[in-house]
Amino acid sequence: MAGEDTVLSQEKFDEVVKELDHLKTVRRSEIAKNLEYARSLGDLSENAEYQEARDLQAATEERIRKLEELVKRAKIATDNKKKDVVGFGSNVTIKKEGGGETHEYTIVGSEEADMRERKLSHVSPLGAALMGKKKGDEFTFETPGGKQTYTIEKVS
Numbered sequence: 001m002a003g004e005d006t007v008l009s010q011e012k013f014d015e016v017v018k019e020l021d022h023l024k025t026v027r028r029s030e031i032a033k034n035l036e037y038a039r040s041l042g043d044l045s046e047n048a049e050y051q052e053a054r055d056l057q058a059a060t061e062e063r064i065r066k067l068e069e070l071v072k073r074a075k076i077a078t079d080n081k082k083k084d085v086v087g088f089g090s091n092v093t094i095k096k097e098g099g100g101e102t103h104e105y106t107i108v109g110s111e112e113a114d115m116r117e118r119k120l121s122h123v124s125p126l127g128a129a130l131m132g133k134k135k136g137d138e139f140t141f142e143t144p145g146g147k148q149t150y151t152i153e154k155v156s
Helices: 009-041 046-072 125-130
Strands: 006-008 074-076 091-096 102-108 119-121 139-143 148-153
Touching: 006 009, 006 046, 009 046, 009 074, 046 074, 102 125, 119 125, 125 139
Parallel strands: 006 074, 102 119
Antiparallel strands: 091 102, 091 148, 139 148
C-alpha cells in the first residue's frame, strides 16, 4: 500500500488532519508531562508508570506517522457529478437476482469503509463492481460463496 494514493472525502480528510493536529500538540504534551512525572519517581528499570508512559508515547508516535503518511497520500474524492452513474459519494440501492430485499450503500474510499454504516469501499469486490454502473444495470461479482448477481435499483 505504500506509495499508493488513498481516496478520502473532504470530511474524512478534515477529520484526519484534526486528529493529527491534536496528537502532535495536545497528546504529545500530555505524554511528556507523564514521562517527566514518572522519571521523578526514581529507578526507571522497575518503574511501571515510566514504562507505561513510554509505551503510550511509542503508540502515539506510530499513529502520528501513519496519519502523516495518509495525509501525504490523500486524494480528495470530488462528489460524483453524474448523479445517474455510480461513483464516489453515490448512494446506491441494489437488489439480488431472483428477488429479495434491497440493500443501500454509500460509495466511499477504503479508509472510510464501514459496513455498520453501509459505507462501501470503492475497491471492495462489490464496490468495484458498482463503479460506473447506472440504474437498471445488472452486474455480477465474486464472493467467498460464489458469484452473485444484482440489479441497481437506484443511484443518487
